[in-house]
Amino acid sequence: MNNYKNEKARSVSLEKVKDYWKGKNIPQIWYTNMEPGSVAYYNNTSKQRYELYFPYLKESAEFQYHRNEKVLEVGVGMGTDLIEYSKFGAKVYGIDLGADQIELSKKMFDTLQLPYEELKVASVEKLPYQDNFFDLVYSFGVIHHTPNINAAVDEIYRVLKPGGRAIIMIYSRGWKHYLKRCFIHGFLKLKIFKYKFDWQKVYNEVSEVNGFSPLTQILSRRQVTKLFSNFYIEEINKKRLGEFFEYKPYNTIKLPNFFLNIFTLFGLERLLGENFIIKVQKSPKKEKGKISEVIWKNY
Ligand SMILES: C[S@@+](CC[C@H](N)C(=O)[O-])C[C@H]1O[C@@H](n2cnc3c(N)ncnc32)[C@H](O)[C@@H]1O
Secondary structure, rough: OOOOOOHHHOHHHHHHHHHOOOHHHHOOOOHOOOOOOOOOHHHHHHHHHHHHHHOOHHHHHOOHOOOEEEEEEOOOOOHHHHHHHHHOOOOEEEEEEOOOHHHHHHHHHHHHHHOOEEEEEEEEOEEEOOOOOOOEEEOOHHHHHHHHHHHHHHHHHHHHHEEEEEEEEEOOOHHHHHHHHHHHHHHHOOOHHHOOOHHHHHHHHHOOOOOOOOOOOOHHHHHHHHHHOOOOEEEEEEEOEEEEEOOOOOOOOOOOOOHHHHHHHHHHHHHHOOEEEEEEEEEOOOOOOOOOHHHHHHH
């Protein structure tokens, strides 16, 4: 069991979460008006995903480095990222709470004639796999929506082989969080008064493209460290300065290059990025080496 506690989130029902992610809220279908399923549809949505919305993702997800490994994606959405692992020769498995997502993912794999081991409806809080089974568990923008995030992380730990790794994205408290969610929506639009100072309710209302998610938890670095306390933590990095603001339905205005260049020049993505990329290992805690010890031992 990890050290992070959020009892309030647990009162949200998993059924509500499941219902929310149906229909118009299936991730990525709002990128385009094209009918889902064709090669042209895949080309269009994956290009937007990797070049516009999440330009850091291809590098962070390490798609090409898991050939012949067993990779599980938790919360596949329409399968775009799992398709990348499959393209590079991983043995891929995917689960999602929604039947629509699993059906669409299967369709995308079939359209592209790429192999997968299994795609099925399941919850990350109770993974339908034996202990010590996967080399890599990957999840992008999913576990912060599940009511029992502790169970989710413990399940990921359980199904990983000793030495196996997880790459997880959850929302972080970056510039958009403080400016958009807290300042504009919370204070200027008075939502914090509407919700009687319950910030979680403000986050739920404004965090997703179509709004009013049943649960979107936005953790601090300290909380993330507690949540993954059973693992050896390789990195917890903030990424994505992102689009300027997303106006429905994702009518994107990119952050002007001038600001992007300034932020990059001063390395501000680490401070202001709105996604946490968390890379962890199921292995005994390792002592972080000190540079002075390395020099002393070797020279
Ligand atoms: C924001 S979407 C992300 C989907 C995909 N990873 C992507 O980046 O497009 C959240 C997804 O998580 C799924 N989800 C939410 N709670 C879940 C749970 N407890 N177990 C499995 N999937 C869950 C939803 O059905 C939805 O498809």
